[in-house]
Amino acid sequence: MPSADxxxxxxxxxxxxxxxxxxxxGKPKALAENGTWLRSAITALRDGGCDRVIVLLGATGPDPTAVALPADTEWLWVADWATGLSATVRAALHAANSRYVAFLPVDIPDIGPDVVxxxxxxxxSSQSGLARAVFSDTPGHPVVIENKHWEAISELCAGDMGASSYLSGRQDMVCVTCDDLAAGNDRDFPEVGAR
Structure with a gap:
């Protein structure tokens, strides 16, 4: 519900x-590169214009000391994280008290504040309140969503389908080309060392 403030x-x-x-x-990506990816994502959102940044944790457990969070970082443990991305998205939308949310996965380390x-x-600036980064004509992250869409997203997302189950059919999504700022590739596997 929109804030009266x-x-x-x-x-x-x-x-x-x-x-x-x-x-x-091979391990939770919140721990990748000794927490470098995590700190990079926090910085990208914070310095990119988000008023508040929350890290959504799950597989690392409910103790935030298991993750190298900067001291002033908010976090939320998603108890049912193992049921899929939808649980994490719902937890985020429930925790937000703002007009917009911006989602950024931890495993896209080259996304910086300029992209956000x-x-x-x-x-x-759009009527829809929906925008997402696009890299090489492929939809990527971050995704920004106005609060008027949150209830429908919560109802539609299930299992490993997060907001994409709602957003994929939207003709009013603003696609923002960011090829000049980043590659936007997610990192699913550790880098293989040179032979």
Whole structure:
């Protein structure tokens, strides 16, 4: 529900999606590169214009000390994370108290604040309140979603289908080309060392 606070008119909560087990990677990606990816995602959202940043944890357990979170970082443990991405998305939408949310998975380490700022600006200036980064003509992250869509997303997402089950059919999604800023590739596997 939209906030009555005028200051929240264009506020955005940034969520780092870091609850998964990272099965293909070999460990939760919240722990990848000694937490470098996690800190990078937090910085991208914070410096990209999000008023509040929350890290969504799951496979690492309910103790935030298991993850190298900066001291001033908010976090939320998603108890039912193993049921799929939908549980994480629902937890985020329930925790948000803003007009917009921005979702950024932890495993896209080259996304910086400039990408987040560009996509957030596009969402704020669009009638739909929906925007996402696009790389090489492929939809990517971050995704920014206005609160008028949250209830429908919560109802539609299931299992490992998060907001995409709702967003994929939207003709009013603003696609923001960000090829000049990043590659936008997610990292599913550890890098193989040189032979």
């Amino acid at each position: 005028p200051a929240a008119h264009s506020s955005c909560t940034g969520f780092v999606l870091a609850a998964g087990a990272g099965t293909r990677y 700022a560009r996509v957030l600006a596009a969402a704020r």
